[in-house]
Amino acid sequence: MKKENILQLIKEALDAENEINDDSSEENIPEWDSLGHLSILTALDEATGGKASAISDLSEATSVKKIFDIFEKEGIIE
Amino acid sequence: MKIEIGKISYQLASKKASVFDFKEENPDWDINQIVSKTGVETVYVSDENETALDLCIKAAKKLNFDPDEIGACIFVTQSPDYMLPTSACIAQDELGLSKNIAAFDINLGCSGFIYALSVAKGILQDLKKDKILILCGDTYTKFIRNNDRTCRPVFSDAGSAVIISKSKSKMSGPFSFGTDGSGYDKLIVRNRATKIENNFDNFIHMNGAEVLMFTMSNVPKGVNQLIEESGLKFEDIDFFLFHQASTIVLDNIQRKLKIPNEKMPRNNKYIGNTVSATIPILMKDLISEGKIKKNDKILMFGFGVGYSFGGCILEY
Numbered sequence: 001m002k003k004e005n006i007l008q009l010i011k012e013a014l015d016a017e018n019e020i021n022d023d024s025s026e027e028n029i030p031e032w033d034s035l036g037h038l039s040i041l042t043a044l045d046e047a048t049g050g051k052a053s054a055i056s057d058l059s060e061a062t063s064v065k066k067i068f069d070i071f072e073k074e075g076i077i078e
Numbered sequence: 079m080k081i082e083i084g085k086i087s088y089q090l091a092s093k094k095a096s097v098f099d100f101k102e103e104n105p106d107w108d109i110n111q112i113v114s115k116t117g118v119e120t121v122y123v124s125d126e127n128e129t130a131l132d133l134c135i136k137a138a139k140k141l142n143f144d145p146d147e148i149g150a151c152i153f154v155t156q157s158p159d160y161m162l163p164t165s166a167c168i169a170q171d172e173l174g175l176s177k178n179i180a181a182f183d184i185n186l187g188c189s190g191f192i193y194a195l196s197v198a199k200g201i202l203q204d205l206k207k208d209k210i211l212i213l214c215g216d217t218y219t220k221f222i223r224n225n226d227r228t229c230r231p232v233f234s235d236a237g238s239a240v241i242i243s244k245s246k247s248k249m250s251g252p253f254s255f256g257t258d259g260s261g262y263d264k265l266i267v268r269n270r271a272t273k274i275e276n277n278f279d280n281f282i283h284m285n286g287a288e289v290l291m292f293t294m295s296n297v298p299k300g301v302n303q304l305i306e307e308s309g310l311k312f313e314d315i316d317f318f319l320f321h322q323a324s325t326i327v328l329d330n331i332q333r334k335l336k337i338p339n340e341k342m343p344r345n346n347k348y349i350g351n352t353v354s355a356t357i358p359i360l361m362k363d364l365i366s367e368g369k370i371k372k373n374d375k376i377l378m379f380g381f382g383v384g385y386s387f388g389g390c391i392l393e394y
Contacts, residue, residue: 034228035115037287038326045294050334053294059287 001047002078003068010064013043025063037062048076081199082248083394084209084241086362087140088355089133091124091217091235100231103224112231117325121234121350123219130157130215131165133237135172138213141239145173148241149207150180152198154190154214154354156383157221158183161271169213180205187265188321188382189255190214190354191240192390195378196253198242210242214354221267221282228284232324234350238358249375249393252307254300261385264288292385293327298334300389301379308391315341315391316374317364321381322346322356343369354380370394 003022011020014031018024026032032040041059044067045052052058055074061067071077097119101109113119124133134153151173153166166181175181180201186193191214198210215237222229269280297320305312318337320328322345332342345360352359357378364370374394381387 034286035111038115038290041287041290041294042326042330045330046333050294050298053291053330053334056288056291056295059285059291 001071001076005047006044006067006071006077007064009043009047010040010067013039020064022064022068025065027063032062051076079199079203080245080248081195081202081242081250081392082245083361083392084243085141085143086238086240086358086365087137088236088238088359088362089136089140090349091122091133091219092128093123093125095121095123097121097231104227107227112227115324115326116232117328117344117346118232118234118350119347121219121231122236122352124217124235128217128235129159130155130217130235130237131159131168133217133235134213134215134239135169135237137215137237138169138173138211138239141241143209143211143241145175147207147209148175148179148211149205150198150201150210151175152194152210152212153181153183154186154194154212155183155216156185156187156353157215157217166213173211175211178206186386187216187353187384188323188351188356189380189384189386189388191357192253192378192380192388193255195242195390195392196255196388199250202242202244208244212240212242214238214240214358216353216355218282218353221270221280223281226281228286229282232351234352236349236352236355236359238355238362240358249391251390251392252304253388253390254304254307256296256300256387258292258385261288261292264292264385265383289382290327290330293323293381294330294334296385296387297331297379297381300387301335301377304377304389304391310375310391314375315377317370317376318342319357319360319376319378321379322349322360323351323382365394
């Protein structure tokens with residue numbers, strides 16, 4: 001996946017008003033609450049063909065940076 | 079030993095509550111967003127003096143069964159009346175069951191009904207009688223803070239009662255089970271049993287994201303393994319009855335397994351998550367509606383607190 005696709009996917013999952021960028025997190029995006037995070041996890045799993053649900057660390061990745069770090073480690077980001 | 083599911087009944091807790099009304103006490107909650115994720119619009123809340131045992135006793139009395147036919151009573155609960163004695167022993171007396179029966183509790187949550195079915199299947203061969211009463215009941219709402227946005231809009235109190243009997247021909251298996259105790263604290267009630275943890279309260283706490291990930295990574299795999307082991311094809315299964323956790327969880331399972339809507343019924347919208355009673359309640363409703371028919375092949379799968387999961391394929 002490309003990083004910009006992940007950012008767009010997060011924006012859509014959250015139905016966020018503001019743009020999502022590398023610094024976005026639960027701290028600065030109002031829609032990124034615990035329920036919003038479930039939507040992100042679901043969207044990531046769908047987009048990765050089920051790979052995301054096998055990454056347990058992802059449940060605590062409540063920032064774009066953490067998601068990018070995990071996906072880079074797992075080889076999911078191009 | 080083959081088994082079959084006979085009569086089923088259930089009793090919902092006495093107070094019916096609209097999830098939308100929780101906003102009065104919690105003005106900061108976006109109820110529409112919550113309901114869009116959980117799918118639950120109504121929950122049932124037990125009165126102060128109403129317990130899981132009470133609900134299961136009421137459910138069992140609706141069955142109109144002959145108490146003398148029952149050889150064992152299995153009670154699945156995580157909200158027993160007492161630390162001891164076992165709730166199933168009290169149920170034996172209250173239901174007028176024979177004193178020559180086995181009666182015991184199983185302390186499991188959302189996976190519990192499947193475990194009880196398997197235990198019933200196993201123990202039947204050692205009993206003098208051909209039927210077993212399985213009671214599944216919980217009152218999680220007693221553990222929930224009024225401002226708990228994760229649990230309060232989802233969990234509901236109920237008791238169910240199911241008669242299991244020996245069968246000559248019904249398909250009754252395979253079963254599969256799974257446990258991952260590393261997730262013990264992702265859905266937990268502390269400080270109500272013997273361990274004292276001063277830094278924690280005694281209410282229920284659920285990490286929704288962790289539980290969702292556990293479900294997504296284990297349930298679809300478990301379902302596929304069960305079908306493979308059974309020798310059946312995916313399309314041979316008439317109904318997939320999953321624990322009614324919440325809509326987001328069920329949607330993900332359905333998406334990953336590509337199950338058609340008509341084969342994966344739900345009732346969480348109207349009843350909520352009644353823990354181990356969700357599968358018996360769903361099955362009872364489908365039988366009453368004429369949807370589940372005799373000889374239908376049903377795949378059941380429970381999952382959650384523990385972490386624990388269990389599944390089986392049974393012919394009705």
